[in-house]
Amino acid sequence: MKKRIQKCLIVFLSAVMLFTASSCSSVIFGFSNGSPVVMSCGKETLNESELRLIALHYKSAFEHYYVNLFGDDFWELPAEEGMTYGQYVRSYWILSECRALMSLCCMAEDNRVSLTDSEIESLERTAEIVFRELSEDERAFTNAGYNDVLTLLEKIETASKMLDTLTENAKIDVNDEESRVADIALIRVGDPDVASEIRARLDLEENFLTLANAFSEEKQIYYSVAKGDLKEPLNSAVFSLAEGEESDVLICEGSYYLIRVISSYNSILSSRNRTSIALLRRYNAWEEENEAHLRQHPLRMVPKMLENIPLTDSSYEVDFDLFGYLE
Secondary structure, three states, rough: OOOHHOOOOOOOOHHOOOOOOOOEEEOOOOOOOEEEEEEOOOEEEEHHHHHHHHHHHHHHHHHHHHHHOOOHHHHHEOOOOEEEEEHHHHHEEEEEEEHHHHHHHHHHHHHHOOHHHHHHHHHHHHHHHHHHOOOOHHHHHHOOOOHHHHHHHHHHHHHHHHHHHOOOOOOOOOOOOHEEEEEEEEEEEEOHHHHHHHHHHHHHHOOOHHHHHHOOOOOOOEEEEEEOOOOHHHHHHOOOOOOEEOOEEEEOOEEEEEEEEEOOHHHHHHHHHHHHHHHHHHHHHHHHHHHHHHHHHHOEOOOOOOOOOOOOOOOOOOOOOOOHHHH
């Protein structure tokens, strides 16, 4: 159950990126803004500092959620498909983000989709803010200058503009109920008699969190969940309970659960989830065009380009939401 919960907590741009089924050549491309180029598609390139800015975004996002839950060493914990969190974030989130970004920018070049002068001027102001707000540790991590920040923001906006063009007829509207994320506390026990005792004590108005700390066999008590993150009947229970309400004993996969809804609508995570769902719908519409495009313009990348990024160093705090600056 933990993996299903953890899988949906991060709802940023590349939650919907797909591993690209294309041939990738390995070659050194030269430099851009004084930083080595690590990936290209057609005439479009991504340099190492831009890659590290993207990596910093996901480092911040994952540490924001998981350090509090599992400690600084969470990067070495198992995540998905036999990978640790460190491996998973590198090979799926960051790499997929970069691949999609390069592919869309290359499509934009072919289709003459570009930014207007006013859009570029706005991004120049945004880049100044982003660069100014990078901490000393974050600048050391990225080795990025103002020009790296600006060119990356331009690529992201160009990619978004191209995606809008490709998916303008796709249904991407997402309503509040579809995107709702609830904050819950959860108790799991393996003994039905213990579960019944807990329910009886809740009926006597004992404190749910006190009972959770005393009886739950889950290390984690608090979760933020979107629709579909939990298996049934847990999912239906969460989204039918009002704020402050508690469930009856629920049976799922041989365990017994009780749930208390702390908040029925986490506004920040619900907003991010709405963005993620809309992006998923857009990317589903884009997938066919992308596959055809990459057959003509294969991605090229430097071998092992992500291995030297100190993603798993949690000795300092990072707070960097790259895509948040563009909202």
